[in-house]
Amino acid sequence: MNTVFLDRDTFNQNVDLSAIELQSSSLRCYSMTQQDQVVERCRDAHCIISNKVLLSAANLKQLPNLKLVCIAATGTNNIDLPAAKALGIAVVNVAGYAKHTVPQYVFAQILAYYSKTEQHNRNTQQGLWSQSEIFCVLGEPMYQLANKILGLIGYGALAQEVEKIALAFDMQVLIAEHQGATTIRHGRVSFEQLLSDSDIISLHCPQTPETTGLINQAVLQKMKPSAMLINTARGALIDNQALLTALQTKQIAYAVLDVLEQEPPPKDHILLNAGLDNLTITAHIAWACQEAQQELINIIGQNIQSFKQGGGLNRLVS
Structure with missing residues (x-):
């Protein structure tokens, strides 16, 4: 599972990514990604992790290897869900990480x-x-x-x-x-x-x-x-x-x-x-206690593992 994290800098640098690394044959992280960089950076990706980088229908159509999109948040407005469904790309999100x-x-x-x-x-x-x-x-x-x-x-x-x-x-x-x-x-x-x-x-x-x-x-x-x-x-x-x-x-x-x-x-x-x-x-930081950030990353790892095993954990689009 080749995984690309498009906006790693939306998390603190001391957050541990090992939960994702364990489920990926390779993990490539970018601090941030502009719209015109998405396709080039994700050409060989089986899995994309995106917090806020937009994944449009035009992007998704140019990524034939893509199987899974992991939204590193609860909201889904950064991805074209109908396009993902039409292309057979699974989409998952995370919830509950900011409960406290x-x-x-x-x-x-x-x-x-x-x-x-x-x-x-x-x-x-x-x-x-x-x-x-x-x-x-x-x-x-x-x-x-x-x-x-x-x-x-x-x-x-x-x-x-x-x-x-x-x-x-x-x-x-x-x-x-x-x-x-x-x-x-x-x-x-x-x-x-x-x-x-x-x-x-x-x-x-x-x-x-x-x-x-x-x-x-x-x-x-x-x-x-x-x-x-x-x-x-x-x-x-x-x-x-x-x-x-x-x-x-x-x-x-x-x-x-x-x-x-x-x-x-x-x-x-x-x-x-x-x-x-x-x-x-304040600058959209109510969610961002260190423990919540780590929990979110851990859930992404669980989402990838579930997908690989044929499960539907946090699945938004099958």
Whole structure:
């Protein structure tokens, strides 16, 4: 099994690739691959590993030796699945590797915001404690998480882990029904109720035609002025201009984004240049704890092994 890894640098260099090497007669890694390099680099490949490099129908048609594509992620938008199926190329992905790491990120951001840890550390560094006439420096108000309402939009494995942590803090958790649904499933609340009741809203739904631009001006207007919005799902779930306006006018209190609709974003992206103190943006790293990266690589090795043995582990296209 000749294997080509098209974008090795989407993982830390100290991540161990031995799980893949054990299943490959040869493994050739490229730090990154441009579109016009895909065919040349993969001409003799039986297996391609790609995190974010696009594999179009035109690419796939020029690779007659290709038997398997391993997506080094859960999302499948980087490969033409119908073309792969028509050409008899199996496609697999990975899931569950960020089960702990994304919820950890969500609560790291929630705790930083509600406990104001950065601000209180800055107070001490600036000498305010030494100058204080009392035993502490109260500074910016902190708030407990107990009894706060966390709203989850999307309720897959990651959201369910977020829910577990929230319950450990004695928070209340609401799970949104689909927007516009005429019936409400047991254990869920209407989309509108979640917006109006939640102190924190965390997005965990996939990007589909229905969810693109889901968080728009009308939705933001229904949220509490004190609400915090967190997006670790897909950037296109949020209307950027509507969010910018909502933050500038204090329509909502705070937003944390780990994803944007274009990645990497342009330097002139309106949110990157907003200069707001109620907006935190990180570079799509909620998934990327060292353990999660290693687990993802290990699953790819298991996927290749399963394919070689005629199995269907994580198979998207047969």
